[in-house]
Amino acid sequence: MSQLFGLYPGSQISVRETPQLAQxxxxxxxxxxxxxGGHTGWSRAWIINxxxxxxxxxxxxxxxxxxxxxxxxTNLLDNHPPFQIDxxxxxxAGIVEMLLQDYISKxxxxxxxxxxLPALPxxxxxGKAKGICVRGGYEVDLxxxxxxxxxxxxxxxxxxxxxxxxxxxxxxxxxxxGTREIHIPERNSIIIRALAGHTYEINAQ
Numbered sequence: 142m143s144q145l146f147g148l149y150p151g152s153q154i155s156v157r158e159t160p161q162l163a164q165x166x167x168x169x170x171x172x173x174x175x176x177x178g179g180h181t182g183w184s185r186a187w188i189i190n191x192x193x194x195x196x197x198x199x200x201x202x203x204x205x206x207x208x209x210x211x212x213x214x215t216n217l218l219d220n221h222p223p224f225q226i227d228x229x230x231x232x233x234a235g236i237v238e239m240l241l242q243d244y245i246s247k248x249x250x251x252x253x254x255x256x257x258l259p260a261l262p263x264x265x266x267x268g269k270a271k272g273i274c275v276r277g278g279y280e281v282d283l284x285x286x287x288x289x290x291x292x293x294x295x296x297x298x299x300x301x302x303x304x305x306x307x308x309x310x311x312x313x314x315x316x317x318x319g320t321r322e323i324h325i326p327e328r329n330s331i332i333i334r335a336l337a338g339h340t341y342e343i344n345a346q
Contacts, residue, residue: 182228189235202262
């Protein structure tokens, strides 16, 4: 599956920006799995990440379950004698990709794109994640309920522009300044001009 590097961990291929290439990547992955794959922890981890990037939430979740059932020891180390850390690191990376995806914008200078819950499976109807580190020196906490985004807290170390994908308006609070703004999406996204050392609370409306 090395030919899918542009899908993951690269960002040349995406469902949003290159849909035809994403469909081709999906066909490639389906054909590869038809003839075998996922028999080791590292292989299963790759599959989770690839399905997450393709926004195939249930297929990603199915492979998370298989990773835990078939390739994980009781001490949670990946099982590939004596153990294989690739499955541990890759599995965690895949779960993060299901919850939050980030990449450098191809069209906007000095901008990091964020997408909350891009591949959230039905089984994870509510939950939270803390301390996810993303490109550009940001740290993100997430909360969701009933399968929908509720809140994010983003701490900016370096400052910069954040391009957040959303289909609905969002409340953005600068916790340091104490200011509150309602952002209405244009082309299914909003822009946050983050300042270094500031924390931003984003709430669904």
